[in-house]
Amino acid sequence: MTYGAFTGTLRHMVAVQDPLLSQMRRGTLQYCVLALLAKEERYGFDLVRGLAEVDGMVTSEGTIYPLLSRLRRDGLVESSWQESTAGPPRRYYRLTDAGRTALEGFRLEWRRFRDAVDHFVERSARS
Amino acid sequence: MRPTTERLVDDYLKQLDSELADLSRLRRQEIVEEISQHIAEALAASPSPDEVEVRTLLERLGDPAEIAGEARERFGVQPRKSRVLEIATLLLLLVGGVVLPVIGWLIGVVLLWVSDAWDSRDKLIGTLVVPGGLLLPLALLTIVTSAGGGCSTPVPTTGAPEAAACGSGSGGINVLGLIAMTLLLIVPLVTTAYLARRLRRSAPPAL
Numbered sequence: 001m002t003y004g005a006f007t008g009t010l011r012h013m014v015a016v017q018d019p020l021l022s023q024m025r026r027g028t029l030q031y032c033v034l035a036l037l038a039k040e041e042r043y044g045f046d047l048v049r050g051l052a053e054v055d056g057m058v059t060s061e062g063t064i065y066p067l068l069s070r071l072r073r074d075g076l077v078e079s080s081w082q083e084s085t086a087g088p089p090r091r092y093y094r095l096t097d098a099g100r101t102a103l104e105g106f107r108l109e110w111r112r113f114r115d116a117v118d119h120f121v122e123r124s125a126r127s
Numbered sequence: 128m129r130p131t132t133e134r135l136v137d138d139y140l141k142q143l144d145s146e147l148a149d150l151s152r153l154r155r156q157e158i159v160e161e162i163s164q165h166i167a168e169a170l171a172a173s174p175s176p177d178e179v180e181v182r183t184l185l186e187r188l189g190d191p192a193e194i195a196g197e198a199r200e201r202f203g204v205q206p207r208k209s210r211v212l213e214i215a216t217l218l219l220l221l222v223g224g225v226v227l228p229v230i231g232w233l234i235g236v237v238l239l240w241v242s243d244a245w246d247s248r249d250k251l252i253g254t255l256v257v258p259g260g261l262l263l264p265l266a267l268l269t270i271v272t273s274a275g276g277g278c279s280t281p282v283p284t285t286g287a288p289e290a291a292a293c294g295s296g297s298g299g300i301n302v303l304g305l306i307a308m309t310l311l312l313i314v315p316l317v318t319t320a321y322l323a324r325r326l327r328r329s330a331p332p333a334l
Contacts, residue, residue: 026200043168044161044164044165044168045164045165045168045169048165052187059189060187060188060189060190060193060194060197061165061187061188061189062143062162062165062188062189062191062193062194063189063193063194063197065158065161065162065165065194065198066158066194066197066198066201066202067197067201068161069154069157069158069161069198069201069202070201070202073202086171087167087168087171088164088167090164090168091161091164
């Protein structure tokens with residue numbers, strides 16, 4: 001029971017928290033997807049597992065697919081079907097030029113934002 | 128895969144498909160297809176996936192309702208509300224007055240004005256065009272056919288004089304009456320169609 005309560009608290013810390021924080025995670029998630037596709041094209045399963053591997057990024061793997069669909073509609077990624085050595089063809093996602101530009105823009109903004117937040121939050125932790 | 132695991136996956140995908148009902152058909156198809164592919168990829172890695180494995184996989188994917196909620200949010204689609212009350216309102220406005228004279232229509236008007244699915248202009252149109260819905264034209268039709276029954280039913284065998292007298296006496300009025308009657312019948316139907324269209328548009332469009 002103590003163990004259950006512990007993992008419950010842990011899950012609570014990671015998943016629920018503040019709705020604003022979960023909005024922030026949702027907002028940055030799409031750039032993490034773009035970043036994962038920046039080096040190479042990937043198929044859905046591979047991409048999702050790549051994101052889920054890092055703790056605290058995704059709680060439900062299935063929610064990545066609506067995001068991929070939206071990114072595709074916005075022209076930030078494009079997809080094509082490719083034969084797979086095992087099983088049916090896979091839909092591979094790759095970054096478009098617009099996607100690359102969006103990622104670059106975010107990278108600059110993110111650095112500024114992260115440093116600015118750290119300036120206050122980290123300093124308050126030290127004092 | 129063994130049947131139980133197959134059924135688990137099928138049920139999951141079916142539930143996902145129905146949860147995604149608010150999205151366009153293409154979008155919905157794409158998401159279900161990709162998640163179905165995801166499941167196939169994950170299970171292909173295991174030589175013979177058992178029930179626990181499949182359940183864990185589906186749990187990792189997440190509740191279909193959660194995935195659909197994410198999809199609605201990403202595409203800016205509002206969850207579709209049940210339109211039962213609005214449809215009942217339209218039916219009452221149109222034929223409520225016929226089924227339950229006057230009162231049925233009045234209930235329809237009250238429902239129309241308390242609903243938030245239409246704006247004030249729509250509500251005015253719904254109330255004033257035409258009060259009573261089909262009650263007025265149907266009542267008039269009943270009166271006309273029962274009063275002028277001799278004229279409206281042609282009696283070919285009883286000779287010309289009666290038919291001629293009837294035709295010449297009120298022919299002009301009959302044509303005008305017929306047009307008015309047709310309009311009275313059509314206009315409430317047009318109003319109903321208009322309000323139904325406004326109902327479908329009242330959900331905010333996808334971004």
